[in-house]
Amino acid sequence: MRAVQTDWVDTFLAIAHHAGIRSAAHALHLSQSRVSAHLAALERVVGVRLVARGPRGAHLTPAGDAFLAHARLAVDELDAAVAAARDRDRSSARVGICLPVPPALLAAIEWPAGVRPSFSEISADAVDAALQSHAIDAALEPVIRRPGPSDTQQVLWEETVVTIESALPWPPADSGPVLVVASELPLLLAADYPFSGTPEPVAHVGIVLAMVAAGQATAVMSEGAAPPPSPRFTASIDDRAPRLRYGIRASVDGPEWVGAVTCRRSPVRAIPERVPQSGSGGAVFAGAPQRVAV
Structure with missing residues (x-):
């Protein structure tokens, strides 16, 4: 069977929609002779009469009605295939x-x-x-x-990696302050840095800073998550770490x-401006956006 061309089907659908050769030609910006030629070619391939012409215009034959429903589905599927291909090309990341x-x-x-x-x-x-x-x-x-x-x-x-220590004169613990890092900062946990001790993950940045403020720990943090130097905290760049x-x-x-x-250079995260006192059991945190160096 000879292949059906899509422009023939488009012409047939226009004739069915506008109920006439002349109206279809106007809608498609084609001549009436071109529309008639498309219809004739389509009917030759299908092998039956699809459109009957009369004094009141063109109307579909029973075979044309049967062909119409499938033709619409075929055109819709083809349009969807084209759209999917174009969308896949744009969003293939x-x-x-x-x-x-x-x-x-x-x-x-x-x-x-x-x-x-x-x-x-x-x-x-x-x-x-x-x-x-x-x-x-x-x-x-x-x-x-x-x-x-x-x-x-x-x-x-x-x-930059920074080390955060308490600025208050806390007496050191018997074993010395532990090295901690917030588990919210997985990049630090994933990297293999030559610290003297392996950082122990703690659930939240706020808890890490509370431990530092209470003299219980020294924190290793990213610059974007670290608090600014204050009467509670001192921060220094750790030259040992990349x-x-x-x-x-x-x-x-x-x-x-x-x-x-x-x-882009953009705010990264909100860090606590206030940390809980040791043994307080909780705290209210206020965000202070930090920026990442890029």
């Missing part, structure tokens, strides 16, 4: 996120025009396999190693847009 990322940082990422990423959680151990199998197009993760020969990695932003870096990584044969991703 499947980005795996290895560690929890503050929403403000995600909002600060500028994607190239036409790229609309979709995010999913992925473990750091699964990134390599996911990139190689093209299950994801890129990964948003800490930059704690050099890219391998099969991938490329671009740094989006970085932060800067914390987040980046986006893709396989070398991955999408070309990876190299065009940037990050």
